[in-house]
Structure formats: C-alpha cells, structure tokens
Amino acid sequence: MNRYLSLKSLSFDEIEDLVRLAQHLVREPINDSLKNKVVGLLFMNPSLRTLASFQAGASQLGGSSVVIQPGAGSWNLETRDGVVMDGSAQEHIREAIPVLAQYCDLLGIRCFAEGKDLDTDLDDALMPKMAKLCPKPFINMESAADHPCQALADWKLLNDLKVPKEGGKFVLSWAWHPRPLPYAVPLCVASMALLRGMELTVVYPEGFGLPDRSISELRQIGGDRLKVTHHREEATEGAHIVYAKSWAAPEFYGRPSEEAEARASLRDWCLKESWFANAQRDAKAMHCLPVRRNVEISDEILDGPRSVVVQEAANRLHVQKAVMMKLMENPNA
Amino acid sequence: MNRYLSLKSLSFDEIEDLVRLAQHLVREPINDSLKNKVVGLLFMNPSLRTLASFQAGASQLGGSSVVIQPGAGSWNLETRDGVVMDGSAQEHIREAIPVLAQYCDLLGIRCFAEGKDLDTDLDDALMPKMAKLCPKPFINMESAADHPCQALADWKLLNDLKVPKEGGKFVLSWAWHPRPLPYAVPLCVASMALLRGMELTVVYPEGFGLPDRSISELRQIGGDRLKVTHHREEATEGAHIVYAKSWAAPEFYGRPSEEAEARASLRDWCLKESWFANAQRDAKAMHCLPVRRNVEISDEILDGPRSVVVQEAANRLHVQKAVMMKLMENPNA
Amino acid sequence: MNRYLSLKSLSFDEIEDLVRLAQHLVREPINDSLKNKVVGLLFMNPSLRTLASFQAGASQLGGSSVVIQPGAGSWNLETRDGVVMDGSAQEHIREAIPVLAQYCDLLGIRCFAEGKDLDTDLDDALMPKMAKLCPKPFINMESAADHPCQALADWKLLNDLKVPKEGGKFVLSWAWHPRPLPYAVPLCVASMALLRGMELTVVYPEGFGLPDRSISELRQIGGDRLKVTHHREEATEGAHIVYAKSWAAPEFYGRPSEEAEARASLRDWCLKESWFANAQRDAKAMHCLPVRRNVEISDEILDGPRSVVVQEAANRLHVQKAVMMKLMENPNA
Numbered sequence: 001m002n003r004y005l006s007l008k009s010l011s012f013d014e015i016e017d018l019v020r021l022a023q024h025l026v027r028e029p030i031n032d033s034l035k036n037k038v039v040g041l042l043f044m045n046p047s048l049r050t051l052a053s054f055q056a057g058a059s060q061l062g063g064s065s066v067v068i069q070p071g072a073g074s075w076n077l078e079t080r081d082g083v084v085m086d087g088s089a090q091e092h093i094r095e096a097i098p099v100l101a102q103y104c105d106l107l108g109i110r111c112f113a114e115g116k117d118l119d120t121d122l123d124d125a126l127m128p129k130m131a132k133l134c135p136k137p138f139i140n141m142e143s144a145a146d147h148p149c150q151a152l153a154d155w156k157l158l159n160d161l162k163v164p165k166e167g168g169k170f171v172l173s174w175a176w177h178p179r180p181l182p183y184a185v186p187l188c189v190a191s192m193a194l195l196r197g198m199e200l201t202v203v204y205p206e207g208f209g210l211p212d213r214s215i216s217e218l219r220q221i222g223g224d225r226l227k228v229t230h231h232r233e234e235a236t237e238g239a240h241i242v243y244a245k246s247w248a249a250p251e252f253y254g255r256p257s258e259e260a261e262a263r264a265s266l267r268d269w270c271l272k273e274s275w276f277a278n279a280q281r282d283a284k285a286m287h288c289l290p291v292r293r294n295v296e297i298s299d300e301i302l303d304g305p306r307s308v309v310v311q312e313a314a315n316r317l318h319v320q321k322a323v324m325m326k327l328m329e330n331p332n333a
Numbered sequence: 334m335n336r337y338l339s340l341k342s343l344s345f346d347e348i349e350d351l352v353r354l355a356q357h358l359v360r361e362p363i364n365d366s367l368k369n370k371v372v373g374l375l376f377m378n379p380s381l382r383t384l385a386s387f388q389a390g391a392s393q394l395g396g397s398s399v400v401i402q403p404g405a406g407s408w409n410l411e412t413r414d415g416v417v418m419d420g421s422a423q424e425h426i427r428e429a430i431p432v433l434a435q436y437c438d439l440l441g442i443r444c445f446a447e448g449k450d451l452d453t454d455l456d457d458a459l460m461p462k463m464a465k466l467c468p469k470p471f472i473n474m475e476s477a478a479d480h481p482c483q484a485l486a487d488w489k490l491l492n493d494l495k496v497p498k499e500g501g502k503f504v505l506s507w508a509w510h511p512r513p514l515p516y517a518v519p520l521c522v523a524s525m526a527l528l529r530g531m532e533l534t535v536v537y538p539e540g541f542g543l544p545d546r547s548i549s550e551l552r553q554i555g556g557d558r559l560k561v562t563h564h565r566e567e568a569t570e571g572a573h574i575v576y577a578k579s580w581a582a583p584e585f586y587g588r589p590s591e592e593a594e595a596r597a598s599l600r601d602w603c604l605k606e607s608w609f610a611n612a613q614r615d616a617k618a619m620h621c622l623p624v625r626r627n628v629e630i631s632d633e634i635l636d637g638p639r640s641v642v643v644q645e646a647a648n649r650l651h652v653q654k655a656v657m658m659k660l661m662e663n664p665n666a
Numbered sequence: 667m668n669r670y671l672s673l674k675s676l677s678f679d680e681i682e683d684l685v686r687l688a689q690h691l692v693r694e695p696i697n698d699s700l701k702n703k704v705v706g707l708l709f710m711n712p713s714l715r716t717l718a719s720f721q722a723g724a725s726q727l728g729g730s731s732v733v734i735q736p737g738a739g740s741w742n743l744e745t746r747d748g749v750v751m752d753g754s755a756q757e758h759i760r761e762a763i764p765v766l767a768q769y770c771d772l773l774g775i776r777c778f779a780e781g782k783d784l785d786t787d788l789d790d791a792l793m794p795k796m797a798k799l800c801p802k803p804f805i806n807m808e809s810a811a812d813h814p815c816q817a818l819a820d821w822k823l824l825n826d827l828k829v830p831k832e833g834g835k836f837v838l839s840w841a842w843h844p845r846p847l848p849y850a851v852p853l854c855v856a857s858m859a860l861l862r863g864m865e866l867t868v869v870y871p872e873g874f875g876l877p878d879r880s881i882s883e884l885r886q887i888g889g890d891r892l893k894v895t896h897h898r899e900e901a902t903e904g905a906h907i908v909y910a911k912s913w914a915a916p917e918f919y920g921r922p923s924e925e926a927e928a929r930a931s932l933r934d935w936c937l938k939e940s941w942f943a944n945a946q947r948d949a950k951a952m953h954c955l956p957v958r959r960n961v962e963i964s965d966e967i968l969d970g971p972r973s974v975v976v977q978e979a980a981n982r983l984h985v986q987k988a989v990m991m992k993l994m995e996n997p998n999a
Contacts, residue, residue: 030369036696038722048407048429052399056371056436059397064725066718069406073735074714075956084960086844091956094968095975096714099955102980103715103722178419289432290408290424294417302427309428314435363702381740381762382769385732389704389769392730402739511752622765623741623757627750635760642761647768 002331003131003138004323007151008191008221015195018326019156022318033325034063040104041141042068042096044077044111049289050141050149053317054108061321066104070096079111079126097133105331106137106324113144113182118253121145121182122211137327139320145214147184149323150288151192153315154243157308158196160315161284163240165197169280171239173232174204175296176269180248180259185288187214189243194222201227203235205266211250232275239279243286244271244297272298276306284308335664336464336471337656340484341524341554348528351659352489355651366658367396373437374474375401375429377410377444382622383474383482386650387441394654399437403429412444412459430466439470439660446477446515451586454478454515455544470660472653478547480517482656483621484525486648487576490641491529493648494617496573498530502613504572506565507537508629509602513581513592518621520547522576527555534560536568538599544583565608572612576619577604577630605631609639617641668997669797669804670989673817674857674887681861684992685822688984699991700729706770707807708734708763710743710777715955716807716815719983720774727987732770736762745777745792763799771997772803772990779810779848784919787811787848788877803993805986811880813850815989816954817858819981820909823974824862826981827950829906831863835946837905839898840870841962842935846914846925851954853880855909860888867893869901871932877916898941905945909952910937910963938964942972950974 039058058065070077078089113121127143170193193200252259285306372391391398403410411422446454460476503526526533585592618639705724724731736743744755779787793809836859859866895901918925951972
C-alpha cells in the first residue's frame with residue numbers, strides 16, 4: 001500500500017488496523033516516522049482542516065510540508081489530456097505532479113468535483129490519474145466523489161463513541177445549502193457506514209436523493225442494510241448518529257440556477273433538536289465541516305451535547321498521521 | 334498566563350520580565366522550548382512582519398507552524414453569533430477555532446477592526462471571544478483595538494535605546510494616509526508609553542484625535558502624563574521619540590468618503606526632519622510598519638539616522654518568542 | 667560569496683564545483699548545514715518549482731522556511747525610490763527586505779520583468795538593488811532578465827546527460843505562447859550554454875530574436891560559438907539539445923496587443939518530433955517549465971523519450987541546496 005485513494009479499497013481489518021494505529025497516535029502523538037521527509041500538499045480547492053492537520057501531522061511525525069495552491073501563488077493547472085493549452089492554465093498536471101514528486105517524499109492532492117457533468121464527477125477518474133503520475137506515496141485529500149481521510153476519521157469517531165458496528169443505526173440526512181455541493185462526502189460516509197457493518201438510512205427531500213448509480217454501488221456493499229426515505233421521523237427512529245450534509249440534486253446537476261429554484265422551499269432541512277425525538281437518547285450529530293450554522297445545522301445542535309463535530313475533525317489529524325506512516329513503511333511498493 | 338491579549342493586562346514587572354527574556358533570546362536565539370509543538374497562525378488580514386516573525390520564531394524555538402488564511406486558500410469565516418449563514422462565509426469561528434486548537438499547541442489570530450461602528454471596534458470584544466473558543470495558549474496578533482506584540486516590541490526598543498522611563502518624552506503623531514486606519518496600533522502604543530512611565534503627547538490635526546473614550550482610558554493609566562495638542566512644534570519639544578501613525582477620524586468613522594474630504598488638506602502631516610527642530614538631539618522616529626513613504630514618513634527620515642523602524646520590527650521576533658515561551662510554560666493554566 | 671545573483675558572476679570552475687556539490691546531494695540528500703536556520707522566500711510572482719524546491723531543500727538541510735507573497739496574504743510592495751506612496755502599495759522594499767533579513771538567515775526573492783520598458787527590464791537593476799538591501803545571504807529566484815537557479819540546474823542536467831562541453835550543440839528555439847514572456851530564462855540559458863563551452867544556436871521567426879544588446883553580451887561570452895537563424899532545420903542539425911522557450915518580440919515590447927497580431931501566424935513554432943530530423947539521434951528536449959502543452963511543446967515530445975523536463979526540474983532542488991550551503995559557509999562575507 002503506497003497510495004490511499006478510497007476507504008473502499010481497504011478491507012475491514014485493514015481499516016481497523018489503521019484506526020488502531022491512529023488511536024495509538026492519540027496517546028503518543030510524536031514520533032520520527034517522517035524524519036527528514038517532505039510532504040507535498042497540492043490544493044486545487046480551499047481547505048482548513050485538511051491543510052492544518054496534514055501540516056501539523058507531518059511536523060508531529062518529524063517531517064515537514066510544502067503547500068502548493070494553483071491559482072494563488074502557483075500556476076493554474078490543466079488536467080485534461082491532449083488539450084492545446086492556450087487558455088488560462090499555465091501548467092499541466094503531467095509535469096506538475098511528477099516534478100513535485102521529485103521534491104517530496106509523499107504527495108497529497110485535493111481536487112473537488114467540477115460540477116458540470118454528473119457521470120464525469122461520479123467516475124472520479126481524475127484522482128487515480130493524478131496518483132498514477134506520482135511515483136511516490138500518494139493521498140487523496142478529497143476528489144470529485146471521495147474523501148477517504150474524512151471517511152476514516154469518521155470510522156474512528158464511531159469507534160470512539162462506541163457506536164455498535166452490527167446494529168448501529170447511521171442516518172445520513174440531506175441538508176439545505178445555498179449552493180449545490182459535491183457528492184464526495186455523502187458517498188464516502190455512506191460507504192463507510194456500510195463497510196463498518198451498520199444500518200444506513202439516507203433521508204432527503206424529493207429530487208435530492210443520491211445518484212442512482214451511487215445507490216446501486218452502496219447497495220452492493222450493504223445490501224438491505226441501506227434504506228432511503230423522505231421521512232425524517234421514520235429515518236431517525238432509533239438512530240445512533242445523524243450525519244447532516246448537503247449535496248446537489250442529480251437531475252439538475254450542472255444547472256445551479258434551476259436547482260436553486262428546486263431547493264428554495266427546503267430551508268427547513270436544517271438539523272435541529274426536534275429531529276432527534278425518536279433517536280437514541282444520546283444520539284450524536286456529525287458533520288464533516290465546514291458547516292453553515294442555521295442553514296445545515298442549527299445553533300442548538302452545534303452548541304449542545306449532541307454535536308461531535310470538533311472531535312470528528314480532531315480525528316482527521318490522527319488518522320492522516322496513521323495513513324502517512326503506513327504509506328511510508330514501503331514507499332516504493 | 335496562557336493567553337496574551339493585551340499589554341495592559343500585564344503588570345510593569347511582568348512586562349519587564351518578558352522584555353528581559355526577549356533580550357536573552359537576542360543573544361541565544363535557539364532553544365527547544367517549542368520542540369514537537371505546532372503553532373497555528375490564523376490571519377484574517379494581510380501580514381508581513383507578524384507572519385514571518387512568528388514562523389521564524391517558532392522554528393528557532395524548535396517548533397513548526399501552520400498558516401491559515403480565510404478567503405485565500407481557506408474558508409471565509411463568520412464571526413457573529415446566531416446568524417443564518419447563507420451568505421459568503423462557509424465556516425464559523427465557533428468550529429474553526431476549536432478545530433485548529435485540536436491540531437495546534439498554540440494559536441495566534443489576527444483580525445482587524447471592521448471599520449463600521451466605532452464603539453463595536455473600540456469594545457474589541459471579538460478577540461477575547463475567539464480566545465475563549467481556544468483551549469490552548471492564545472496570542473492576539475492584532476485585533477480591532479489592540480496589537481500587544483507591537484506594544485511589547487516597542488517597549489523593548491525603548492529599553493534598547495535607553496529612553497528614560499520617568500521623564501522620557503514620547504510623541505504619538507497622527508500622519509496622513511489615503512485611507513482611514515484602525516486604532517489598534519495608536520491605542521496600544523499610547524498605553525505602552527504610559528505604562529512604561531513616560532510622558533505621552535498625542536498630536537493631530539483638528540478632528541483627528543483619538544476617540545474620547547480611548548483618551549479617558551489612557552488618562553486612567555497615565556493621568557496628567559498624557560497631553561493632547563494640535564501644535565506639532567509644541568508637541569515635539571524635548572521629545573525622545575516621535576511615533577508616526579495614521580488613524581481614522583472618530584466623527585467620520587465608518588464613512589470613509591466623507592472622511593476623505595476632511596483629510597484631503599492634511600497631506601503635510603508627513604513626518605520630516607523639520608519636526609525634530611526642538612526635539613532631543615538624537616530623537617528617534619518610530620513606526621510599526623508597513624509605512625507609506627512620503628505619505629506618513631518622508632524618505633529623509635526613513636533613510637536617515639533617526640529611523641529605528643527596522644530595529645523596531647526586529648524586536649517583534651524576540652518578544653513574540655518570549656511570549657510563546659511564557660505561554661507554553663503552563664499551557665493549561 | 668554570500669549572494670547568488672547570476673550564473674555569469676561565477677567562473678567555470680566555481681560553477682563546476684557547485685554542480686559537483688549538487689551531485690553529491692543527489693546521493694546524500696540530508697545534512698545539517700541549515701540547522702536552526704530560517705530561509706525567507708519572497709515571491710512577487712507565481713511559482714511551483716521554485717517554491718516547492720526551496721522549501722523542500724531547506725528542510726532537507728535541517729532548516730525551515732517562511733514564504734511571503736505580496737498582494738496575497740502580505741502587503742503590496744513598492745520598489746521605486748522616491749515615490750509618494752499614496753497608491754496601492756502599502757510597503758516599500760526598503761523596509762520589507764531589511765525587516766525580513768532580521769527574521770531570516772538567508773533570503774530569496776522572485777521579481778519578474780515588468781514588461782513595459784525593454785531597457786529597464788534588460789538592465790535588471792532591481793534584483794541587485796534588493797540584494798543590497800539585504801545584509802544576509804541572498805538568492806535571485808528569477809529577476810527581470812536572469813534566473814540563475816534555472817541556469818545552474820540546466821548546466822547540471824547537461825553534465826548528467828553527458829552533453830559535450832566543447833562541441834556540444836545547444837539550440838535555443840523560440841516557441842509560440844499566447845502572451846509575450848520575459849527574457850529571463852532565454853538569456854540565462856543562452857549564457858549558460860556559452861559559459862559551458864558549447865555551440866549555441868538561437869532560432870526564431872523574424873521579429874522575435876533576442877534583443878540586440880543581449881546578443882552583443884552573449885557574443886562577448888561566446889564569440890562565434892553563438893549563431894542566430896530563422897531556419898529550424900538548419901538550426902537543429904546535429905543538435906544535442908533543443909531548448910524550447912517563448913519570449914517577447916523586442917520591437918513590440920510593452921505593447922502586447924500589437925505583438926499579439928505579430929505572433930498570430932506563428933503557432934507552428936511548437937516543438938515537435940519532426941524538428942529533430944537532423945539532430946543527434948538521442949537529442950533531448952528541454953524546457954524550464956511551466957510549459958503549455960501543444961502550444962510551446964507538443965504532447966509527442968513531452969510524453970516521449972526526448973523530454974528531460976522532469977529531470978531538469980529535479981535538478982533545481984539539488985543545485986539550490988548547493989547554493990544555499992555555499993552561501994551559508996560564510997554568511998557575512
């Protein structure tokens with residue numbers, strides 16, 4: 001293993017091993033496993049947690065990091081093959097990535113969905129293509145349809161919270177947002193929940209379900225442990241976790257102004273205490289962050305005892321350190 | 334002491350202790366007090382000195398640093414409570430700060446005045462609020478109405494220059510600038526001068542005095558050691574230091590175009606050699622930087638023997654290292 | 667030697683010594699020569715290779731680095747002397763550089779050509795002026811008319827490739843580009859080729875030659891080893907290296923829209939395999955990067971065996987580490 005592209009590519013036992021290593025790093029945060037090593041972090045999109053936790057994590061493992069932000073201090077990058085580059089992009093990933101791999105011992109890349117064509121984004125082909133250009137250990141820091149560091153952090157949090165694997169009830173709820181958001185987090189979190197052995201219910205207003213092909217893929221992982229519904233009360237019955245997240249409506253993908261109309265009336269999809277009426281008494285609210293307060297989740301939840309969003313983000317640091325250590329064990333694998 | 338929000342919260346002896354530690358760090362710049370520690374630096378506004386000196390300082394103390402710039406590579410941050418976040422801010426400080434505190438061992442935040450409402454900015458409530466969200470040692474890297482790292486660096490410089498405490502004459506002069514600037518530096522420098530025991534004269538053209546409530550607060554510190562005047566020649570008589578700095582006119586606060594008219598005729602408020610006619614023979618010119626040449630201070634001063642602005646900036650490094658060391662002595666205090 | 671402003675200021679033997687040190691660092695990349703040292707990197711213009719390789723290199727030598735980007739997180743910098751700074755620049759290099767030199771042990775600055783006045787840019791006076799403001803070791807990370815780290819990396823690559831010094835045939839070919847580009851790379855690469863003892867042919871379409879005064883300067887270095895021509899086939903005959911690079915047309919300098927017309931018909935100046943018909947069988951294609959694919963160089967070259975652009979960029983790391991080590995041997999020289 002010298003690249004980490006998706007949680008789905010790991011077995012249950014491999015994931016649990018990584019989570020155990022991460023938990024060990026909570027107790028012993030400092031070691032020398034990245035001594036004299038440089039971690040390259042290429043961000044095509046904004047970041048707070050990923051940027052800070054990878055940089056802090058590299059330092060705590062004795063290494064250092066370099067941040068490259070195309071379009072903000074660095075050249076705009078072209079990702080398409082065969083194109084005549086006479087537009088705004090000054091450099092192609094076919095040069096940029098191999099070059100960075102010459103300077104760095106491990107590379108992480110973030111590149112969000114383009115939001116134009118649904119199938120292109122769900123294919124999620126760009127991140128593996130970029131990984132292929134990199135001869136060094138490689139980490140997906142969020143791609144068009146996956147965010148494996150988030151999924152791993154969330155798995156660890158569920159262990160920390162002692163949410164049962166078998167019989168644990170995980171609700172993924174759509175939430176309102178002013179703009180259509182990518183599927184990366186909802187899809188990787190949904191598959192994480194199923195891979196972990198839990199019952200998953202996805203709840204959303206009509207027209208805002210996850211894409212059909214994604215549901216089919218999730219069904220392949222979880223079979224009838226996956227349920228979808230429009231009824232929030234039904235969905236949250238007995239829930240251990242309600243994970244709020246916004247995402248785009250598949251039928252309007254790439255047409256944000258049409259979608260804006262469709263979602264205009266859905267502002268009550270903002271997670272609040274009343275949603276937890278039939279949930280487990282100590283059910284928790286999760287979100288990958290950044291979260292828009294009183295839009296996706298209400299203040300009463302975020303400031304109350306149900307919110308575990310800060311612990312969730314804290315786990316990003318621990319699991320990413322575990323992933324970096326694992327990838328560096330055998331960097332040329 | 335595990336937060337540094339204002340010089341005013343320290344006693345004279347505590348300040349002198351910090352300055353002595355800083356002076357020790359001039360001679361012995363390298364130590365291990367931040368070994369394996371990560372300093373998080375959150376900049377809501379631009380910086381040269383603060384950014385470079387905190388990063389260099391963290392390195393010299395054996396630690397590392399992470400820089401987060403909302404709106405430039407990281408998410409825009411909302412600071413108001415209770416707001417429905419359906420605008421441009423993607424994340425709230427109520428999540429961002431606790432999360433960064435999970436990754437970092439010490440946090441510094443810069444957040445300038447909004448420049449809309451005078452009392453809000455003078456209340457300077459946001460920085461303490463942000464400090465409260467941070468369970469780790471915390472440093473104010475410039476808030477709406479304070480800049481305690483600058484004040485401490487300036488105190489040290491005055492010691493370096495052997496400017497007398499009792500009887501030292503410190504002139505804070507308004508200077509022209511194309512835009513209305515915050516009160517953070519003039520206010521913290523004024524209180525520093527008084528806390529240090531000096532005579533302080535604030536000189537400014539009519540209408541451009543410091544806000545009344547600020548003058549009252551300064552009067553509480555310095556009593557009749559504080560003088561205000563419109564007469565430059567009178568002000569600089571016998572001065573050891575002339576500190577040039579621009580600031581907004583209180584009566585036009587939040588109305589920059591009206592203020593622009595009021596200051597249009599004040600371009601001769603640019604510090605030049607002739608102002609020093611009656612000052613101490615070796616009187617020095619200070620400025621916190623960045624300084625607009627031939628606008629706030631003339632080339633003849635900045636390129637001549639009176640200018641100590643580079644030494645002044647150099648002290649930022651030394652005092653900030655002292656502050657970080659002090660805060661890390663007892664990080665959970 | 668405590669500043670590195672131009673390859674031309676070094677003797678052949680000094681250059682070969684640096685290249686040998688760089689080659690040693692390929693085999694032994696880690697050492698302590700920058701232990702406890704801070705490298706300041708001031709970028710007035712975008713960067714990928716320079717930013718990442720200097721930061722990675724500083725880490726590998728046991729040091730750390732600080733990045734300052736005026737206009738993006740840091741203040742806009744004024745470079746002209748004597749100006750009344752009432753425009754957009756908030757700080758002057760006369761303060762910014764001495765201040766950074768107080769925090770850092772070595773400073774690198776990138777500042778591209780302004781592209782307005784040909785003679786001003788060819789005079790390349792700003793970088794030495796900035797170096798003069800810096801009392802610490804100083805590196806030119808690309809100026810208006812020079813890029814000595816690139817030139818040194820390219821020299822090393824030619825050694826790596828065993829391109830003969832005497833009798834080696836180096837072709838510098840103009841390439842199409844949507845915008846007029848500075849002369850920094852073509853000029854420093856041309857003088858590098860001549861300093862290394864090779865035959866240099868510069869080939870370009872009519873009107874797009876290097877400036878006359880630059881050709882005179884190159885002639886002084888290389889005498890009749892320098893040839894210029896419009897005929898690509900003639901130029902590449904027997905070539906060991908074809909270095910593709912775009913640059914502005916001297917006669918239209920500072921008038922980009924007029925130049926755009928002049929270059930509109932020159933899109934076939936995109937390096938492709940057919941250009942190598944009469945070259946050495948294993949002739950290589952070089953470019954400093956970033957390269958616009960299918961604009962300056964075709965995919966068939968960049969993805970084929972002739973391209974050495976990634977190795978070329980890799981050498982940036984090694985030679986810059988050598989330069990930093992050399993400059994730090996005697997930092998106050």
